[in-house]
Amino acid sequence: MAPSLSLYLNLFRRYLLHDWLRLSLLVILTIGGLIFRVWAPQWLRVYVDAAVQAEGTELLLRATFFFTCCSLIRHACTIASRIISESIGLRATDALRSDAVAHCLSLDLSYHKERTAGEMISRLDHDLNSISDFFSKFWSGILVSVFALLLALLVIWLELACLGVVLAISTSLSLYGLLKLKDFTVPYLVSEMPAMADHYGTLEEQFTAAEALQANGALGYTRRRFNETLAVWRTTHRNAYLAYNAMWSGMQIAFSINTVIAFAVCYLYWRQGAIEIGTAFMLVAYSEQLRQPLSELRQRFSDLQRADAAMIRLGETLATKSSLGDEGILELGSTAVAVTFDRVQFAYSDEQAVLNELSFHLSAGKTLGLLGRTGSGKSTLVRLLMRFYEPQSGRVLLGETPLHDYTLQSLRRSIAYVSQEVQLFRTSLRDNLTFFDKSISDDDLLHALEILGLQDWLTELPQGLDSVLGSDFGLSAGESQLVALTRAFLKQPVLVILDEASARLDPITERRVSLAMQLLLQGRTGIIIAHRLHTLEGVDKILILERGSIAEFGDYETLKDDPSSLFAMLLKEADEGLLSDISDREVTA
């Protein structure tokens, strides 16, 4: 269950070690602090003995002065070292965060489909907060505490060997117990985080789906789901809280035992006349110096428990490999390429085959109209073409080359894909168009918008390209599609895929956009998925899919004119379907 030590060492090497300058400063300050820490109680002994033996105020005042100086220097060192460790830790955590995000960004869709956005936020941001403590406090905390313990025990041992030995034994036992306790409690702490993530994930979904859930009267359902996830979280939270405080309690026992031991041993030696009351006072003070490092160790181990839990989840995340290798080395050129499916077989995990031995060839520069009922495999075909998934058998080729011989980057960069679902960010229009890519100039953007005839629309926006979607202005579904089309125009694709790109547009807007689409398709290979047959006008080839197999494939003109073809029948049906609709209606009315 616990993440391996090597994972921690790896993190340490990778994210902390390069900051060696600050690390060494940290070490120097720490050692300085420790020395003054063990020095201070010596002056307490001087003070108490002088007071009891009535040696006059001068010695008492001198002892007070030196004691105070030791304390001040020690605390100054502590504060300084903490400033440094915070700054090291925060940087390291962000570097780790950035790497984790980069990793997840590269994972394929089969990973993301399983996870809500809320869960990703938990995994990539909240979890890492506990690892942040690991970076900023853990290493320094553990090392300093161990040194502080050893130093205090050494001084005690030099003063009163017997007490030193007994306290060393009891401290070791306490530490051992705490480590055992930690192993026992980790599972409880681990179990809280996914329960909490699940709860907030559900809550977020309920916020987002409010329009649909509310209008369908699903308040009861919402309440029930809420109570369910909350109940799970509540149980795991209680267990985690108890586990955490069990550590604290263990600590209290350890403290009390050390102090009691110091009382008892000092009493015995004092009765024999071996030590003065001042020495007893000092030794009890030293035995209490064991508290803070022990407490610090407990705190660090508790952090570690949390970090462990986060670590396990981070380990999981980082261990997830994209099922798509990216071993290709070829780059796609800038000229149109042919598309070939060669006996492609594909199924999503445990389901039935979505594509069945699919084979077809589309020459470079030609456009293909892809038809089929929903669920016939059109979208899957497109996803395979963009390598979101790998076929179980068979090959997909661009030009003469199988997809996996190209780099993923070059492949996706060379394909423009516009779908019916447009995903927008609550940020400026510019960032929505460029996906935060600062290298795309405003001129390029304006040019693309102009091609789509959107310059008027742009001038109406309150802040132009800087308008923030959602707060400065909202987009209708149709307008979002125009944004998606603009994105496509910013690329220099060799293959254009339009997946119901104009489905949400009304006919008038669609006419405006279709001109732009023609422009986009010019000189490029194109695949157009459409329900409305008119959208396919002017394509070179028609492919009709049915349950993952080709029902028909041929030239547009040939199929249209062949009355026995499926395509011709579809065209006819479109007309007749309307007529039959009317007659139905008239009969019922």
Add this chain to the structure above:
Amino acid sequence: MIKTSSPRTIRLLGRLVLYRPWLYLLNTIVWIGVHNVGIVAELAGRGFYDLLEGKPAGWPIHTVIIVSLAIYVLRVIFMMTGSLVDAEHRFVVRSLLQRNLLKLIYRHPAAELLPVQGSEAITIVRSENDTLADTISWTVDLFAEVIALVIALGLLMSIDLQMTLILYASLLIVVGVSTRLENVVQEARERAQEAGARIGEQIGEIFGSIQAVQIACAQPSVLQHLNRLYVTRRNFVFRERMYNLLFDGMFYLNFTLLTAIILWLASTRLLVGAMSVGDLSLFINYLDMLTESALFVGVIIVNYAKSTVAFKRYGEVSGTEDYSLLVRNDAADRDEKQADDRSGALASFVGTNLSRAYPQTAKGIAQADIEITAGSFTVITGIVGSGKTTVLRCLLGLLTLDEGELSWNGQVVKDPKSFFIPPRCAYVPQQPILISGSIRDNLALDLECTDQELLEALATVDFLADLDTMPQGLDTPIGSKGMKLSGGQMQRVATARALLRKADLMVFDDLSSALDLRTEQTIWQNLNKREATFLVVSHRQAAFRRADKIIVLSDGRVEATGTWQELLATSLTFRGLWDLEQTEQVS
């Protein structure tokens, strides 16, 4: 950030405390124990030194040892009980707040954008929920610490009045300065949290649109964007931590200087025998303990201000400024009456003079009159941005009206939001919104229905063939937000969900956009068999031809109303919409 009226924090916190008073009382008693046993433990120390110094007040050694051990055992018992009770009480507070929040969000017109939404809202809920639970839980500690401070005051005064007064004066300074620092710390923390919420929101959006990001090959630029946000947050977090260190530094300084003063003042008293070494140890040890108590009191005071912010931010998330709703006892719900409960089955549904402007843009709808009679089929059409969806949302109470009135069977609907739900009305939004869970979960939600009914609804939307390809059938999980389904499948599941509700009025916002012609026709034919009133947004001829009435919108106003034959003759816009499809059919 939007300026809102200030919440009356004390009153709100009071209601949270009184929500489960006995649990709170138990929690208080236990934690008084936790914070006060330490006081007795230090007395054992004094007893020990007095013994060594040979003073009559000295305790026998076995008493010292037994008392010390007993105190710690007691403390552990208090602590474990305390954590159990506290965990329970925190959760009671937490769940009340979240339940009320959810209730408020569902009471808010859903299409009306709240100031914060989605992941950002969740990030706020997460952190503010903790803040408020902490605040409530810490009021318990506050009582306990104050009691400890008073007991210690009594004990120390019996030793030396002057030294005690100096010690307590310094504690007052500690609390004073630490609460003064409150504002700066508070500000830094808020900025850090805002930056954190922004990051949460962006991560949510990025991974919510991961497919688009990957297609755009935008991983590097997206990462850069996040890295910039990380730096912003890091600077604020660092600043906050520095203030906290300043706090600690002050604590150390105060502690050290006071120890010096105590040692200095004690020196003369020790020499003349007015004070024992045991008394000195009591002073020094209490100093440590009490400074921490005082600091904690400071933290609690600071946290109190945080909870004001927490209520404010909660208010933003839930879209209310009536903060008392956030802490309302569940029992109050039962008294709430449904205002519009009297009306029966749909005879007529009229919206008069419906107006709604979006403040940021020129868009919206104005003075729209819509009338729907039972059993009719009404189509709303118009070009992109003409206000079709807005009209639907206004009719269903998903948006608030600036002006206008809705009436159902001649009676004015006062709270459309809670009125237009099944069995009166069911709605399929343009972008179908599904939730993670199985197909069954998505269809039924909380409706009691048999598999037979579910399959029937799915048959109506032509989904059975799709269902056959899913080995788990109705129990097939559809992934986060239904992502495992295709766009058309999501649209049909959402439609089936509405159909299952067997509502009088079925409202579809552009059903056709994600469906192919054949599937769409099948659905229309199946729907024809159902007895219901339909209100749909569409620009398909199939819909026009079927409609009893078509409403053409242009720039948010009703431009024309009529059947398709009438409109072809009278409306230019309509002819534009019609002709286009005409040419496509001919080709």
